[in-house]
Amino acid sequence: MSDTMGKLDGAVAIITGGARGMGAEHVRGLVAEGAKVVVADILEQEGRDLATEIGANALFVKLDVTSDESWQAAVREAEAHFGPITILINNAGIAQEKPWLETTTAEWQRVIDINLTGAFIGMREVVPSMQRSGVDAVIINVSSVSGLLGVAGEPAYAASKWGMRALTKVGALEFAGSGIRVLSVHPGFIETPMTAGAPSEYYDSQPIPRMGQSAEVTSMIVFLAAEATFSTGSEFVVDGGVALGARSTT
Numbered sequence: 001m002s003d004t005m006g007k008l009d010g011a012v013a014i015i016t017g018g019a020r021g022m023g024a025e026h027v028r029g030l031v032a033e034g035a036k037v038v039v040a041d042i043l044e045q046e047g048r049d050l051a052t053e054i055g056a057n058a059l060f061v062k063l064d065v066t067s068d069e070s071w072q073a074a075v076r077e078a079e080a081h082f083g084p085i086t087i088l089i090n091n092a093g094i095a096q097e098k099p100w101l102e103t104t105t106a107e108w109q110r111v112i113d114i115n116l117t118g119a120f121i122g123m124r125e126v127v128p129s130m131q132r133s134g135v136d137a138v139i140i141n142v143s144s145v146s147g148l149l150g151v152a153g154e155p156a157y158a159a160s161k162w163g164m165r166a167l168t169k170v171g172a173l174e175f176a177g178s179g180i181r182v183l184s185v186h187p188g189f190i191e192t193p194m195t196a197g198a199p200s201e202y203y204d205s206q207p208i209p210r211m212g213q214s215a216e217v218t219s220m221i222v223f224l225a226a227e228a229t230f231s232t233g234s235e236f237v238v239d240g241g242v243a244l245g246a247r248s249t250t
């Protein structure tokens with residue numbers, strides 16, 4: 001452990017989908033700032049390996065975000081190990097690119113269950129722990145630029161990510177009295193296992209014409225958790241400018 005002061009010393013975080021991709025980078029970034037972090041994921045091997053590599057400040061807990069019981073067990077285990085939770089990052093998610101007319105109801109439901117209902121249950125199960133902590137706390141919901149724009153070919157994914165904004169705004173109002181801020185983060189194209197193989201046309205006409213790196217999203221998340229103390233219910237975009245729309249061709 002480092003003796004230097006971190007921006008998140010004393011914090012206890014749960015990061016869903018923390019085993020790989022952006023979630024794993026957030027785990028490393030929060031631990032580097034002094035937080036104790038629960039890596040919560042259905043991916044057991046990757047999650048355990050990451051927690052083992054980090055050491056005493058990380059704990060892997062198997063979590064399926066769609067299950068009430070799984071959340072309740074994860075919160076109990078996290079609290080028993082590190083104490084009450086002060087940061088929740090609802091990052092677990094799956095992509096689904098499928099035209100509307102080809103999307104079955106079961107496919108729609110699976111995306112909504114993981115990407116949106118998972119965060120709803122998580123907030124309901126974690127807020128009482130935050131209230132027990134006796135200190136200010138923060139919930140960061142990972143949405144997307146697909147939660148800011150209409151994007152053809154992903155009705156379920158876009159609905160889930162717009163829904164994350166609603167959870168953020170309602171939560172910010174409901175939990176403000178408990179000293180809990182609730183914020184949404186909107187990444188654009190970020191290089192992770194989710195976007196592996198994405199063609200460069202997806203991003204080469206952006207104002208910043210490249211894929212983003214997970215660490216660039218982690219920097220925003222650390223800032224929001226540690227320093228954005230007058231922000232709640234609001235949206236933070238990390239997208240290389242893609243949400244600005246098309247550039248003029250004239």
Ligand SMILES: NC(=O)c1ccc[n+]([C@@H]2O[C@H](COP(=O)([O-])OP(=O)(O)OC[C@H]3O[C@@H](n4cnc5c(N)ncnc54)[C@H](O)[C@@H]3O)[C@@H](O)[C@H]2O)c1
Nearest residue numbers: 017020021022042064065091092093144187189190192194
């Ligand atoms: N990569 C991008 O370009 C991009 C852009 C915008 C938003 N996002 C969002 O960022 C988040 C992280 O995405 P990523 O790119 O790192 O993807 P990823 O696929 O690498 O990671 C997602 C993680 O979520 C976990 N997960 C899936 N279902 C779960 C469940 N039921 N319970 C618990 N964990 C579960 C996976 O096991 C995985 O570890 C997602 O919510 C995604 O929608 C990604």
